[in-house]
Amino acid sequence: MDAVRTGVVGIGIMGSSHAKNLANDVEGSQLTAVCDASRQRLDWAKETFGDKVQLFDNYDAMLASGAIDAVVVASAHYDHPRQAIAAFKKGLHVMIEKPAGVDTASVREMNEAAAASGKVFSIMFNQRTVGVYGKLRELINSGETGPITRIVWIITEWFRNEAYYKSGGWRATWAGEGGGVLINQCPHNLDLWQWICGMPKRIRGFCHFGKHHDIEVEDDVTAYMEYENGATGVIITSTGDAPGTNRLEITCDRGKLVLEDNKLIWRRTRTPVKEFTKTTSDMWAKNEVWDINIPSNSEGGPHVILLRNWINAIRKGEKLISPGAEGINGLSISNAIHLSSWTNDWADVPVDEKRFGELLKQKIATSRGRR
Numbered sequence: 001m002d003a004v005r006t007g008v009v010g011i012g013i014m015g016s017s018h019a020k021n022l023a024n025d026v027e028g029s030q031l032t033a034v035c036d037a038s039r040q041r042l043d044w045a046k047e048t049f050g051d052k053v054q055l056f057d058n059y060d061a062m063l064a065s066g067a068i069d070a071v072v073v074a075s076a077h078y079d080h081p082r083q084a085i086a087a088f089k090k091g092l093h094v095m096i097e098k099p100a101g102v103d104t105a106s107v108r109e110m111n112e113a114a115a116a117s118g119k120v121f122s123i124m125f126n127q128r129t130v131g132v133y134g135k136l137r138e139l140i141n142s143g144e145t146g147p148i149t150r151i152v153w154i155i156t157e158w159f160r161n162e163a164y165y166k167s168g169g170w171r172a173t174w175a176g177e178g179g180g181v182l183i184n185q186c187p188h189n190l191d192l193w194q195w196i197c198g199m200p201k202r203i204r205g206f207c208h209f210g211k212h213h214d215i216e217v218e219d220d221v222t223a224y225m226e227y228e229n230g231a232t233g234v235i236i237t238s239t240g241d242a243p244g245t246n247r248l249e250i251t252c253d254r255g256k257l258v259l260e261d262n263k264l265i266w267r268r269t270r271t272p273v274k275e276f277t278k279t280t281s282d283m284w285a286k287n288e289v290w291d292i293n294i295p296s297n298s299e300g301g302p303h304v305i306l307l308r309n310w311i312n313a314i315r316k317g318e319k320l321i322s323p324g325a326e327g328i329n330g331l332s333i334s335n336a337i338h339l340s341s342w343t344n345d346w347a348d349v350p351v352d353e354k355r356f357g358e359l360l361k362q363k364i365a366t367s368r369g370r371r
Contacts, residue, residue, distance in 0.1 A: 001315040004093070007033035007068035009059050009083060011041045014097055014124075015074030016048075017303065022072070023049060025304050028311045035062045059083060063090045070094065070120075070314060072307075076170065077102050077178050081110040084324075088117035095122045095310045098187040100327025102178030103360060104335055105353040111325045121324035122310040127188045128195060128322050129305040131296030132264045136250070136257060137196045139266070139294070146253025146272055151197050151225075151233035157244035158185040158237065165215050172215035173369020174360070180209075180217030181239050182334045190330035193235065197250065199329060200225035200233065202348050205337030212240025216367060223337045255289065264294040 008019045011034050023031040034045045035056040042055045056062040063071075063086060070093035073083045081101040084094045094114065100123060101107040114121040127133060139145050158181055170176025177184055203225050207218040219240055225233040238244075248259040255268040269276065270288040305321070312318035332349055339356045340347035 001028075003028055003030040004311050004314050005030050005032040005067065005069045006072065006311075007031075007035065007062055007070070008072045008074060009035040009062065010073065010075030010079075010097075011036045011045055012074070015072070016041070016044070018072050018074055018097075018124075018307065019045070020048070021304050021307055023053075026307045026311055028315050029307070033062050033065065033067045035059050060086065063087060063092065068092065070311075073097060076176070077183060081106040084110050084121075085113040088113045088119055088121075091117065091119065093120040093310075093314050094324065095124065095307070096324060096327070097124045098191070098327070099183055099334070100324070100331050102183060102331075103353065103357055104328055104332050104351060105357055107328045107331055108353075111328060114324055120310065120313045120320070122306065122313070122320050123322050123324045123327040124303065124306055125188060125191045125195075125322040125327070126302030126306050127192055129302045132259055132262055132294075133192055133196065135264060135294055135296040136248075136259060139257065140196060140250070140252070144254065145250075145257065145266070147229060148197055148227075148231045148250060148252050149273075150231060150251040151193070151235075151249070152251075153189065153193065153233075153235045153248045154237075154245045155186065155189050155248075156236065156238045156241035157246045158239045159242045159244055160185075160213070160219075160239040162213055165213055169370050171369075172213070172217050172219075173367050174216060174363035175367035176369035177217065178360070179334070179338065180215065180219050181221060181237050182207075182218060182337060185239060186221075186237050187330055187334070189235070189237070190333045191326075193233075194329045194333065195326075197231075197233070198227070200333070200349055201228050202226050202346050203333065203336040203340055204346050205340035207338065207341035212238070216363075216369070218338075218341075221337060221341075223333075223340075225333075264296060266292040266294055268292055 006022050006029050008015050022029045033054040054067050071087045073096040080096050087094050165172045205223040208220040211220040220238040222236050250257040253272045258265045268290045276287045309321045335351040335356050336347040342359050
């Protein structure tokens with residue numbers, strides 16, 4: 001197959017990076033178009049790529065131009081499902097930035113449109129390419145660690161200051177972004193959570209809105225999750241901690257997996273915990289534990305790896321690392337945490353989309369932000 005003619009909509013921080021990668025670092029890709037409402041960003045594209053890339057300030061015009069076979073959607077959160085659906089209707093392949101959207105109802109529509117189109121659909125969950133996360137998932141899926149009993153992830157390395165939030169009228173508002181740390185900073189973590197450990201059945205969320213900053217959305221979150229097999233999980237995240245922490249512990253029947261500072265250690269029990277608990281006759285006995293350093297490797301930049309994978313899936317049928325349809329999973333967790341916090345009650349997974357949508361509309365109606 002010839003090179004895939006690719007366009008990018010939204011050439012802000014991430015979109016401009018994707019455009020440069022597609023133009024220079026992804027074999028089999030030819031960047032042929034970019035789209036943005038900002039004249040300044042289009043001027044940047046003109047200066048960077050020259051006449052070989054067409055410039056558009058209207059997304060529908062870019063889709064109708066015949067200049068592209070595939071599009072990277074790197075626009076505002078609310079626009080991801082709508083713009084992806086429009087591309088699928090034009091017979092184009094799609095890669096979307098995270099998050100998949102703001103609410104699972106619109107993302108479900110996007111997934112249905114993708115399936116109906118038969119086109120290659122991926123999402124930029126680039127952390128799946130980081131070696132330690134892949135190794136962690138491999139160990140758990142192999143059954144070697146035994147069933148999961150508890151997950152604890154403290155991920156508070158997302159510190160942001162007031163200048164960051166004041167840099168755009170859309171930032172940290174219900175109307176502009178659709179949420180705070182859960183929808184902006186943490187989609188990668190929530191994706192990895194479900195990718196490695198599976199989906200919980202219900203969630204009790206505690207969101208603090210504007211706790212550390214002058215914003216209307218959440219900047220400090222603690223959520224408790226329950227699984228069908230009795231396992232439990234806690235995730236703590238914030239944009240107000242300094243210094244922050246990134247520590248993931250997964251306790252299983254064969255010990256505990258600890259991931260911190262990009263190092264994975266398996267504190268492996270010599271005997272399965274349930275077996276040892278039931279069979280030992282010594283009331284003070286403790287299971288023998290071996291600390292095992294688990295090797296892992298990552299090659300290349302995560303964003304480039306996923307772009308190459310997407311292009312190779314289009315050209316050669318390569319299996320997707322991050323299928324776009326899976327974007328709904330982490331968002332389901334995010335929506336459930338919000339819904340639980342808003343209603344001061346448990347939220348089931350899958351989330352009650354109607355109730356979530358009603359409450360989100362109320363937040364948008366009183367929001368000071370803009371799209």
